[in-house]
Amino acid sequence: MPADAPYQEEELLTRIVEGDATIYPYLFDTYYNSLVYFSLSIIKDQQQAEDIAVDSLVKLWQVPTRFETTGKLRGYLFTLARNASLNYLKHLRVRERSEQVLAHPEALIDARLEALVVEADLLRLVYQEIAQLPDAYRQVVELLYVEGLSAAEAADRLGISMDNLRQRKGRAIKELKSGLLKKGLNDIFFSLIFF
Amino acid sequence: MAEEDFSTFNMELLALVAPVLQKQLRGEMLSGEEWLLLEEWKNRSAANAALAERLENPAAVQDMLKTWHDIEKNRELNKQRGISKIKALAFDTINTNPAMRPLPRRLLRYAAAIIFLLGTGAFWWTFHKNNNQELGGNKPPGTAIIGPGHNGAILTLADGSKVVLDSMGNGVVATQYGAKVSLYNGQLAYDPVNSSATGSLIYNTVTTPKGREFRLQLPDGSKVWLNAASTVRYPTTFTDKERRVELEGEAYFEVAKNASRPFIVKLNDATAVEVLGTSFNINAYKNETAIKTTLLEGAVRLQAYQQVQTLTPGQQASISLARQQMKVISNVDIDHVMAWKNGLFDFNDASLEEVMRQLERWYDIEVIYEKGIPAIRFGGEINKKNSLQDVLQILESSNVHYRLEEGRKLVVVP
Structure with missing residues (x-):
């Protein structure tokens, strides 16, 4: 749970069992990306x-349930997503798309799914690091690094010069904390071709 | 419906892992407890260990973030869909089976999608346009993506036997008259042997084919970065008097300081570079018009066609084979010279031919000019990790026209 949760754990769990729809936006924002x-x-x-x-x-809201802890709530949501995903695979026989999953249906990979839960948690944190940058730098990181646009496209999209973009990139690298993000961003080079 | 198994994930435990991983990504010190937690988690499953490994690869993390970003883009839309579903539940408390109401859900989705498209019409249009361009480009169907080169080389031992350094793991790959040759993280190294050779020297050769580069450490501790399509030949033990190696192609040297044993790079019968503990780059490809030696640090003395020249840092000696003469340029663009070692093509002020020769070496292709060589000059840098097709697409914007043919042939057309 993020530290800035607007609800005390007990209050949140009570509202869930009561079917209170006003907590939906908070729950959605907290779990949706990870579940997808x-x-x-x-x-x-x-x-x-x-x-x-x-x-x-x-x-x-369909089946109001009482959870002891938010951890149990999270486990419930991921378990629903897991079962629905595996059912979908079985149903549609998208075998070639997911050979690894279907190759070992038993061990099924709950180990792999566990790693995925951690992966999603971590991405939320790393993505937050980008989202918290000042707008001018955040946009540069998103376009160049996350969306993988070329420097020319990114400069065009932002309506700034290449030099300006280069500067913003440099500042963004300074602002970021994760070495990996810094490096990833630093490895993007400017391909300016002319003749 | 079958009963759900809610005990699949121990969230309390899992939730602790990500913050520690993030801390590690940021390069912060982990407490002993955190370190233990990570180790335990990694050892718990191969999947966890694999994830930990992927997190060290910027490209993999970039992909993961891209996926997350794409999810984020649709978040608001789906949030509204969920709200509508919950409201529909409240109005219809009797029927709680979601399968009974597929229609409103679909309609809602389409309605939302239309609003979304209206809002982003311009973007959609340009996106679409670009896509068509890509599809309509001159890539013939069925030409496989040609990936970038990577680490690897062939080691030829004194007895002529060859060891491929592509596929082997870490460890000792050969023993050469007492000197252990080992591979560690893709780098070849010779165990320092204290006694220097007295009798005849034993030579080893490391060759990178096209599409490979390689790093090795010579018996005296000097480091060599070998560019693609290059060869370095050296004795497994240097003599007391001098350290003599031979080079074909391109390499960057960081020579271990030893004033009493000069380090000499022989380039051809008429050219040698003498070094006194320094770092420098030599480009001596046979198919380039000149041999270029660029000094980064220290001092080197060049000998070519009866001329002798000493370089200071930042200078480049260019030896023209056709004219058999040497010319020295000062204040050379070091980044340009060292681009290859830093994972870049630097095409600043390069001719089409020069560009194509670099692509030939790195992508292991053959370039054919159908009707002469277009007089195009380029500028800019391109990441060497790009596939050939990506690089060609960039060059296309400078009016390079081409087609790819079977057998890794690139045909340049007017």
């Missing part, structure tokens, strides 16, 4: 993974 990421890694279909994540969250 998790499901997407299994089924390789983003639209379907989005459906699964939404349905897993909505289930809290």
Whole structure:
């Protein structure tokens, strides 16, 4: 749970069992991305993974349940997403898309799914690091690094000169804390071709 | 519906891992407890260990973030869908089976999608346009992506036997008259042997084919970065008097200081570079018009066609084979010279031919000019990790026209 949670754990869990819809935005913002990421890694279909994540969250209102802790709540949501994803795979026989998953259905990979939960958690934290940058730098990181646009495209999209972009990139690198992000961003080079 | 198994994930435990991983990514010190937690987690499953490994690879993390970013883009849209679903539940408390109401859900999705598209119409259009361009480019169907080169070389031992240094793991790869030759993280090294050779020297050769580069440490501790399509020949033990190696192609040297044993790089019968503990780059490809030696640090003395020249840092000696003469340039762009070692193509002020020769070496391709060589000059840098097709797409914007043919042939057309 993020430290800035607007609800005390007990209050949140009580509202869930009462079917209170006002906590939906908070729950959605907290779990949605992770659930899609998790499901997407299994089924390789983003639209379907989005459906699964939404349905897993909505289930809290379909079947109001009392959870002892938010950890249990999270486990419940991921388990719903896991089962729905595996059902989807079995159902649609997208065998070639997910050979690894279907090759070992038993061990099924709960170990792999566990790693995925951690992966999604970590991405939320790393993504937050980018999101917290001042806008001018955040945009540069998003366009160049996350979306992988060329420098020319990024400068064009932002309506700034290449030099300006280069400067912003340099400052963004200074602002970022993760060595890996710094390095990834630093490894993007400017391809200016003329003749 | 089958009963759900809610005990699949121990979230309390898992939730502790990501913050520690983030701390590690940021290069912060881990407490003993945190370190233990990570170790335990890694040892728990191969999947965890694999994830930990991927986190050390910037390209893998970039992919992961891209996926996350794509999810984030649709978040608001799906949030609204969820709200609508919950509201629909409240109005219809009797029927709680979601399978009974597929229609509203679909309609809502389409409606939301249309609003989304209206809002981003311009973006959609340009995106679409680019896509078509890509599809309509001159890539013939069925030409496989040609990936970038990578680490690897062939080691030829004194007896003529060859060891491929591509596929082997870490460890000792050969023993050469007492000197252990080992490979560690893709780098070849010779165990320092204290006694220097007295009798005849035993030579080893490391050759990088096209599409490979390689790093090695010579018996005296000097380091050599070998560019693609290059060869370095050296004795497994140097003599007391001098350290003599031979080079073909391109390499960057960081020579271990030893004033009493000069380090000499022989380039051809008429050219040698004498070094006194220093770092420098030599480009001596047979198919380039000149041999270029660039000094980064220290001092070197060049000998070519009866001329002798000493370089100071930042200077480059260019030896023209056709004219058999040597010319020295000061204040050379070191970044340009060292681009290859730093994972870049630097095409600043390069001719099309020069660009193509670099691509030939790195992508292991053959370039054919269908109707002469277009007079195009380039500028800029390109990451060497790009696939050939990506690089060609960039060059296309400078009016390079081409087609790829079977057998790694690149045909340049007017």
